Amino acid sequence: MSKGYEKILFKFKSAWDTIKENDRELVYDFSKNYKTFLDNGKTERECVKEIVKLAEKNGFINIEDFLIGREPIKEGKKIFVNYKGKAAALLVVGKDLIEKGMNIVAAHIDSPRLDLKPFPLYEEEGLALFKTHYYGGIKKYQWTSLPLAFHGVVINKQGEKIEIVIGEHEDDPVFYITDLLPHLAKEQHEKKLGEGITGEGLNVLIGSIPYDMEEKEDRVKCHIMNLLNEKYGFEEDDFIAAEIEVVPAVKAKDVGFDRSMIGAYGQDDRVCAFAALRAILEVENPKRTAVGLFVDKEEVGSVGNTGMYSKFFENMVAELISLQSDNYNDLMLRRAMAETKVLSADVGAAFDPNYPDVLDKRNAAFAGKGVIIVKYTGTRGKSSTNDANAEFLNEIRNLFNANEIQWQIGELGKVDQGGGGTIAYILANYGAEVVDCGVPVLSMHSPLEIVSKIDIYMAYKAYKAFMKN
Numbered sequence: 001m002s003k004g005y006e007k008i009l010f011k012f013k014s015a016w017d018t019i020k021e022n023d024r025e026l027v028y029d030f031s032k033n034y035k036t037f038l039d040n041g042k043t044e045r046e047c048v049k050e051i052v053k054l055a056e057k058n059g060f061i062n063i064e065d066f067l068i069g070r071e072p073i074k075e076g077k078k079i080f081v082n083y084k085g086k087a088a089a090l091l092v093v094g095k096d097l098i099e100k101g102m103n104i105v106a107a108h109i110d111s112p113r114l115d116l117k118p119f120p121l122y123e124e125e126g127l128a129l130f131k132t133h134y135y136g137g138i139k140k141y142q143w144t145s146l147p148l149a150f151h152g153v154v155i156n157k158q159g160e161k162i163e164i165v166i167g168e169h170e171d172d173p174v175f176y177i178t179d180l181l182p183h184l185a186k187e188q189h190e191k192k193l194g195e196g197i198t199g200e201g202l203n204v205l206i207g208s209i210p211y212d213m214e215e216k217e218d219r220v221k222c223h224i225m226n227l228l229n230e231k232y233g234f235e236e237d238d239f240i241a242a243e244i245e246v247v248p249a250v251k252a253k254d255v256g257f258d259r260s261m262i263g264a265y266g267q268d269d270r271v272c273a274f275a276a277l278r279a280i281l282e283v284e285n286p287k288r289t290a291v292g293l294f295v296d297k298e299e300v301g302s303v304g305n306t307g308m309y310s311k312f313f314e315n316m317v318a319e320l321i322s323l324q325s326d327n328y329n330d331l332m333l334r335r336a337m338a339e340t341k342v343l344s345a346d347v348g349a350a351f352d353p354n355y356p357d358v359l360d361k362r363n364a365a366f367a368g369k370g371v372i373i374v375k376y377t378g379t380r381g382k383s384s385t386n387d388a389n390a391e392f393l394n395e396i397r398n399l400f401n402a403n404e405i406q407w408q409i410g411e412l413g414k415v416d417q418g419g420g421g422t423i424a425y426i427l428a429n430y431g432a433e434v435v436d437c438g439v440p441v442l443s444m445h446s447p448l449e450i451v452s453k454i455d456i457y458m459a460y461k462a463y464k465a466f467m468k469n
């Protein structure tokens with residue numbers, strides 16, 4: 001064997017082995033706060049509330065305050081943007097002008113779920129149910145026989161926003177989607193897994209006592225609507241002006257005898273969102289403007305006015321540049337976007353011993369081996385991928401190494417196994433340097449996803465090192 005082969009070859013290590021015994025407490029403490037964030041933020045609206053609450057507590061000022069008085073923004077200033085209560089940005093103004101580019105960590109705060117239909121309430125043979133339409137990529141069978149909660153808003157005719165969270169408190173009722181008993185499931189068993197439960201079959205059971213009334217039809221439905229009216233003060237047609245999401249009524253839990261992992265709903269992508277949030281809250285006086293970006297609608301293609309395709313972020317940058325310079329022009333905005341560097345903070349698939357065949361083990365990410373750098377995603381020959389530039393990958397690798405951040409690589413499945421995408425390519429369209437960088441997840445998109453506590457911590461350290469610049 002030639003001399004020095006250990007230096008030439010490379011092995012990915014368990015991130016637990018790379019931290020000092022004492023630092024385990026830091027990792028566990030960080031996870032405690034993360035679990036609270038998950039329990040408080042089960043929808044994009046709730047996440048924005050949590051983000052804004054923490055931003056204000058940490059000295060961030062609403063951009064509106066600067067815009068009203070046309071107050072110039074100075075270096076070191078901490079600013080937040082709350083966009084329609086469903087997307088948010090936190091930034092710390094750099095020593096360099098924004099025109100020179102920003103360092104952005106961008107995560108999404110929407111997760112796969114069931115949404116109530118616009119006219120959801122009905123009764124069938126003495127049972128009242130809500131009709132749903134699923135949002136994002138779910139395996140439908142996973143949503144039956146699971147305690148469910150409702151989270152969302154209803155706007156009544158007077159324009160009041162009624163906030164609803166039911167199914168989370170100890171003495172709250174929960175809700176269920178029933179499954180067929182095995183005794184009578186002969187035909188269901190013969191169907192393909194993806195067809196055993198249908199989308200139109202995902203109706204949530206919500207009550208069964210008939211209302212005391214003269215009319216013989218829909219007495220249970222009427223009873224439920226009465227209860228909702230008494231408690232929340234809205235009527236059936238107000239469902240049309242509502243956004244109510246059905247999510248698992250389960251709190252975030254430690255997983256494993258060693259408590260090394262967390263099992264919870266919506267960790268794609270709130271795990272990266274929380275790591276990015278904690279990181280930006282701790283950034284002081286960066287060289288380049290640091291941004292934590294939290295967007296909606298990633299799970300349905302980043303469309304809509306709160307998704308990454310929306311101009312809200314670009315408009316915000318334009319406003320900021322105009323506050324920084326008296327003679328704003330379009331070129332300054334274009335330069336700012338093109339000179340920007342981005343960590344697209346989204347989760348990746350972790351190697352699963354139960355399903356070893358879908359990933360190429362030599363290029364897969366593993367729970368517990370640190371934050372993942374994903375050069376490309378996409379399907380069928382990298383279609384629709386951002387495919388990060390080698391030069392930028394080197395910069396990020398060196399940054400992580402210099403800051404003792406345990407990282408690994410990842411790929412979304414074997415070649416031609418399937419695939420997917422993130423928001424990476426959208427910011428890359430402006431000319432920004434972008435790479436996907438996030439936390440490996442087991443059971444991704446299931447009602448209870450699993451991540452390793454050490455990976456969350458490494459993601460936080462990685463985002464902080466990048467934003468601090």
Ligand code: MN
Pocket residue numbers: 108268269298346347
């Ligand atoms: Mn995601």
Ligand code: MN
Pocket residue numbers: 268299445
């Ligand atoms: Mn996803």
